[in-house]
Amino acid sequence: MTDSRRPLKSRGAGWARALAAGLARTGVRPDVISASSVVFALAGAAAFWLSADAGGWCRPALLIAAALCIQLRLLANLLDGMVAVEHGRGGPLGPVWNELPDRIADALFLVGAGYALRHLSPDPGPLLGWLAAVLAVLTAYIRELGRALGFEADFAGPGAKPHRMAALTAGCLLAAAEPLWRGGPPMLLLTLALIVVLTAVTVVRRTLRLAARLRAAPV
Structure with missing residues (x-):
């Protein structure tokens, strides 16, 4: 269903349409892209x-590689829906493949970023990574709960997936530099703390918006 898709300006970009069309022509299934x-x-x-x-140039290179992986993940998230909807390649298991890999990818990136800071003493990084991952899953849960109750999908931020991944990408690049x-505080640590705060606000905001919809719905 198209009303469950996240509104993205990039979906209308020429390069995105060309990539999606190219993938559709090869016959690759949206589930594989997901x-x-x-x-x-x-x-x-x-x-x-x-x-x-890692020491020397290796640590910045690995952080830049992580940032690239984040963007490739987001590209896959963009193209799977386009191939499924715009090119009619969606299958019966599409909703599962659309959601489950997203939750796994969120956890891997956020928890992974936390363990990138395990060398610190004290080491709050892993805790922040796990907390960010749990909150990220909660934002998706509240959105899907609302859909199950008959409402449109709520993609409100300020800590929705694109916001989290944009912040984490920026944090990787700043940490690499x-x-x-x-000197100064580790940029990746500050980034994870920011993601935790923004995602927690999103959980509260989506919960309140869902509650308001329920109150306004006819009995």
Whole structure:
């Protein structure tokens, strides 16, 4: 159903339409594109993990690789729906493949980013990563709960998936550049803390919006 799709300006971009058309011509199924987002997330989580013990140029390179994996995940999320809807390639299991890989990818990236900070003492990074992951799943749960109750999908932020991934990408790039200025708090730690706050606000906001819809609905 198209009303459950996240509104994205990039969906109308010429490059996105061309990529989706090209994938549709090859016959690749949208479910496979959805699954590829988990592969990118696994690669990103591995880059985060390895970055904690890396020295010299390796740590910035791994953080940049993680940022690239985040963007490839988002690209897969964009194209799977376009191939399914615009090109009529969707299957009966589409809703499962549309949601489940997203939840796995969110957790891999956020928890992975937390463990990229496990070298700190004290090490709040893993806790922040897990907390961000749980809150991310909650935002999706509240959205899907609303849909199950008959309402349109609520993609309200400020900590929706695109916002979280944009913040994490920026945090990776800033953390990669830390050797240039030396000193100061770890940028990845600040980024995870920001994601936790924004996602918690989103959980509360979506819950209140759903409650308001329920109160306004006819009995």
